[in-house]
Amino acid sequence: MVIAPDSFKGTIDAGPAAEALRDGWLNERTGDEVIVCPQADGGEGTLTAIGRCVPGAIVHVVEGVTGPDGTPRRGEWLELPGGVGVVEMAQMSGLPLMGELDPMGATSRGLGEVMAAALDSGIRRLIVGIGGSASTDAGLPVRDALGSRRPPVDGAVVLTDVTAPLLGPHGAAAVFAPQKGADAAQVALLEERLADAAALLGGDPGEPGTGAAGGVGFALHRWGAVLTGGAAHVAALTGLTDLVVEADLVITGEGRYDSQSLGGKVVGHVIELGRASGTPVAVVAGAAGAEPAGWYATLTDLAGSGEAAMADPARWLGVAGRGAARALAAD
Structure with a gap:
């Protein structure tokens, strides 16, 4: 069993x-x-679940990563055999890491910093779990931290368990920002910020999954990553599908x-x-x-x-x- x-x-x-x-x-x-x-869907515990089930996984530490509240934190990413890197947003940019909720100021930058470290190591494929985020910043700080880096040669995959679009009544601000401490007025302001980001980055803000992690799904999709269901991907990666x-x-x-x-x-x-x-x-x-x-x-x-x-x-x-x-x- x-x-x-x-x-x-x-x-x-x-x-x-x-x-x-x-x-x-x-x-x-x-x-x-x-x-x-053990399993995960791209949120908290994704690194641990994959690391436990995939033989030969190696944990890499990135010191001084920007936490969701701006304070330095320890970042981690997982290297799998075959040159695959795995990053979990909740590990360095998750909501539980906030000393107090700050829906307008919380940042996703740390995710981009850890992704950059993984890319600079020479990985061939990148997997990014984006559940459990603290921010609603459209992922612009992630893109800023990545700079001119592009997805690795075998591509990048973003794991999410939501299909929310970036904007609108079912989007990142309306649905998820209140869980991160936003009141009605702040939700309206965040919606404006997300709309500005969509205009800046281009693309379709109505595409399913782009509202994940406060818009990080949108930013990484426009960067060149593929959005996919986290639970199914982790199950396949850990061997559960065959088990x-x-x-x-x-x-x-x-x-x-x-x-x-x-x-x-x-x-x-x-x-x-x-x-x-x-x-x-x-x-x-x-x-x-x-x-x-x-x-x-x-x-x-x-x-x-x-x-x-x-x-x-x-x-x-x-x-x-x-x-x-x-x-x-x-x-």
């Missing part, structure tokens, strides 16, 4: 979550072969399962992989606003409350793993 969760955001990363589920399962069935393959075909069972999970889980998120993609290959998929979530098909469990129900589940997620993931073994092993 394969255990392939996303992170349970704010409580436990995908790697430790997968290990806790595995340990719970093996407490019930010690002789089973269990493969752990699901061979598995008797897959357990996936996330912090909250709801109607959005099937729209490009890790759990939804794993369910699609299972459906295509005929492999059953079980879901473990921190909480649920909808019921997935098949067996599932929530940590909130197991622990008795959301607070208790969040206080010790590894414990309750272990309990969920044991429950899954008891309920599903016979099948």
